[in-house]
Amino acid sequence: MKLILIGCPGAGKGTQAKILSKHFGIAHISTGDLLREETNNKTELGLKIIDIMNSGGLVSDDIVSALLAKRIKKDDCKKGYILDGYPRNVSQAEGLNDITGGIDKVILISVEDDKIIERMAGRRSCPKCAQMYHIKYNPPKSEGICDSCGAELIQRKDDNEQTVKNRLEVYHSNTAPVIEYYRQKGLVCEFNGEGEIEKISREIINTLEQTFK
Numbered sequence: 001m002k003l004i005l006i007g008c009p010g011a012g013k014g015t016q017a018k019i020l021s022k023h024f025g026i027a028h029i030s031t032g033d034l035l036r037e038e039t040n041n042k043t044e045l046g047l048k049i050i051d052i053m054n055s056g057g058l059v060s061d062d063i064v065s066a067l068l069a070k071r072i073k074k075d076d077c078k079k080g081y082i083l084d085g086y087p088r089n090v091s092q093a094e095g096l097n098d099i100t101g102g103i104d105k106v107i108l109i110s111v112e113d114d115k116i117i118e119r120m121a122g123r124r125s126c127p128k129c130a131q132m133y134h135i136k137y138n139p140p141k142s143e144g145i146c147d148s149c150g151a152e153l154i155q156r157k158d159d160n161e162q163t164v165k166n167r168l169e170v171y172h173s174n175t176a177p178v179i180e181y182y183r184q185k186g187l188v189c190e191f192n193g194e195g196e197i198e199k200i201s202r203e204i205i206n207t208l209e210q211t212f213k
């Protein structure tokens, strides 16, 4: 079972990937984690990546492809894997095709931009104990104050409305061609990501179980 998970920032992609990985006994592969692992372990490639990052460059598709090719040969990928955060453009998708011998399904989790903005821009966190809140869905008992420790809640820079809007714009312009690429291959299954997490994962699991019966 070789899967790709696509969804905008704040769509709950990471959470769904974890649930699916556990349910089907397949590996959850995030390219961000792969890069971090490599640089933390200071492998030959890792040192090269550190050099590139230090000089302000972008890690090339070739490097990420090489890391992925190595990763999917590991034992925990025997039953399959779910890729989270990759590919981000069509040339990566084509490269991925060569490495994997073809993806089985692309799971697209869709959430309207307005919903994402509401979700993310409403987040507040406690700088002292890291407790998370949401001004609408999970508000503290007294406004702006942490229930657990009484500290004043803050909004992370990433959750600022304009930042969220910018990230969504980048997401749409980068991934629209990738989604189109996989749609033409008939691989895309789209799910509405606006309900409860459990309900969405049940729908995805049902679809996959029917596909891989």
Ligand SMILES: [Zn+2]
Pocket (backbone or CB within 6 Å): 126, 127, 128, 129, 130, 131, 146, 147, 148, 149, 150, 151
């Ligand atoms: Zn607190």
